[in-house]
Amino acid sequence: MLLRLARRFLVLLVSLAVASVLVFAFMQVLPGDPARVALGMNSSDEAVAQLREQFGLDRPLLVQYADWLGGVVTLDLGVEWVSKAPIAPQLVDRLAVTGWLVITAMVLALVIALPVGTWMAVRHRHADGVLLSAISQVGVAVPAFLAGIILITYFAKRWQWFPSGGWVPPAEDPVQFLLRLALPAISLALVQASMLARYVRSAVLEVLREDYLRTARAKGLRPMQALTRHGLRNAAVPIVTVLGLQLATLLIGAVVVERVFVIPGLGSFLLDSVAARELITVQTIVMVLVAAVLIINFLVDTVYLLIDPRLRVGHR
16 A cells, blocks of 8 residues: 555656646746836836846746746745735735635535435435436536626625625634635535536445345345445545545636635636736746646545555555
């Protein structure tokens, strides 16, 4: 097991290295000169050349890449080219905001999807199971930003139960923090819960057809008892795969939802940096998002080893 984990960790490190090269290379081919954008389009060539030297843009690309990667690893990211604000503190603060949003949405999606998906599978031949399945199909088709707009229209504007946007840190005011977190987290969670419930339904249905589960029921266990005692662990393996993919999807979906609810998270930071042509900030944020996806995939592989003993023995 340790050897498998070591191999997968090595794959993670190699993937991170390759991703950093691709992100850096992509930013280099984008049109436009960041120094000229920072000074204004009517600035002189001498001023642009001086600022390029100050930014280090006149150095070889390999040196620029090494400096940037070293800064990412050590969190010494320097300052933004236009605003001169330090990048690292902003990145940490924005990442914390997005983390609260994504983790809350994922927990809500799990709380909804696991029991609903299991019920859909157990009751797949009954009217309530068919109705829940149809509702989940509709939920999959609704984009997270549209769900957010609908929630704002009714829960914030019409009924005024929640604020329509903004952000309050949890340490500053826990109640306002929860109120402002509720709608964006629900808008993300509803879509992901609908999709996850479909996968839970399929996984549980497959387990319900297994011989060992029929044997357990023949011994006198009720369907839910047999499923709980003998089937859920086997059904968890494909569900874990979907969870990893959905967590990565939530990170990307948060970019748009943060705009809808005016939340100062990583997504808003990325869009603001793109608009200001802060390329060093953009490539750092993109690298953080890519690294998060790769780390999630590594954690999914690790969970596989914990929940499926067949992967811990023998050779693959």
